[in-house]
Amino acid sequence: MSLNQTQKDKIEKILKESLRAKFKNYKPETSSMPFHTRLLGKDRMALFSFIHSLNTNFGTAVFEPVALELAKTNFKITAKQADAGTQISEGSQIEIENIINNISAANTKPNKNDETERIREVSQKGKMQKVKLTKVDISLEKTDGEKFLFDIKTAKPNKGSFKEFKRTLLEWIAAIFAKNPKAKVNTLIAIPYYPYDPKPYVRWTIAGMLDIPNELKVADEFWDFLSGKDTYKDLLCCFERVGIELRDEIDNYFKKYNK
Template identity: 60%
Template structure:
């Protein structure tokens, strides 16, 4: 089902506010680049710098609130920047390390269901250690009491980062199960768009560390999960519509950087 009119209005307003706030508060770095400036022009360099800066907070200022709005319309509970839990048992920590070591050495293949069950078996065994975990970017509870925790990432994560991503996902599982041993839990890397379109997302770099079918949602997989079928295209249309609407404001903003 496509987004409702209220959801579309919310997405557009989020985009308008984010872009206008960015233009109001953004100050380009004062670094001198005389060759680049003379070749390309100060306004083009300012635009490049602005886009780069915007990319760094796209997740928190746009993707997360949009995801929250969609999920609230479809699930029992949804929130952003949530805590997975505060304690992990010492045996769960050992189990997580064994999983990471096995995956790193290619002695085992990623299997999220098996990994969750192995952590569940020891989620309260041994000393309970207090931990400070990475915040859950998007936390969702379904009407069937299943929990989904998403770690929102940039479109092209570095291959060397996946070991850390995997540990985060497993630690969330351990912390949640420490408080809810029988709970149904899913933890996943969420990537808002596919930079390789129209080609499929280049998933092979994650194989061997992530269970691709159960630990990764990319582009339409993510947005359609949050907001139902058709949500991804609806959101893209919202971005285009707001871009057209604010074009004159954007042009006026960057005109002041011309030499």
């Protein structure tokens, strides 16, 4: 199911507002690059700096609000930058360490269903420990109460980060079960786009920390999950239309840096 016109209009409005807000608050880096500036021009250097700045908060400024808008059609509850919980049982903490250590040592392969049930079994064992967990970028809940918690990552995460990604996903589960051990919860990493398309996404299979089918959604897998088949294709078209519509506005904005 592709996006309807109302959805497209809302997505494009989000994009325009996000980009214009960035223009309004943007201040170019003050570091002097005399050779680059003379070779390329102040406007191009300002554009380069702007793109770099935009990349650092593209997830929160663009991907998160767009994802929430898309998810409204299929989920009862949608939220961004949500809290999974504030406490985890001692039993869960021990079990999470065991899971990560065994996967790291290649003693076991990632198995999300098995890991989830192991944490569920110990979610009420021992004292409850107060914790400050990573915020849930996108939190979704279906009408039957099933939860989907997403951690949105850049398209090229460092290999050394995989262990912490896994820990975050498991801790979210433990925090949900600390509140309700019967809850049905899924925790996943989302990669909004794939820079190596059409080659396979080898980074994740090499890392070996994630249960790929159950813990990772890349590009169309993520966007289509939120709002149905062909959402990813329609979303790219929305971005393109906004870019064409605002092209003159963008060009005029950066021309002022040549004055």
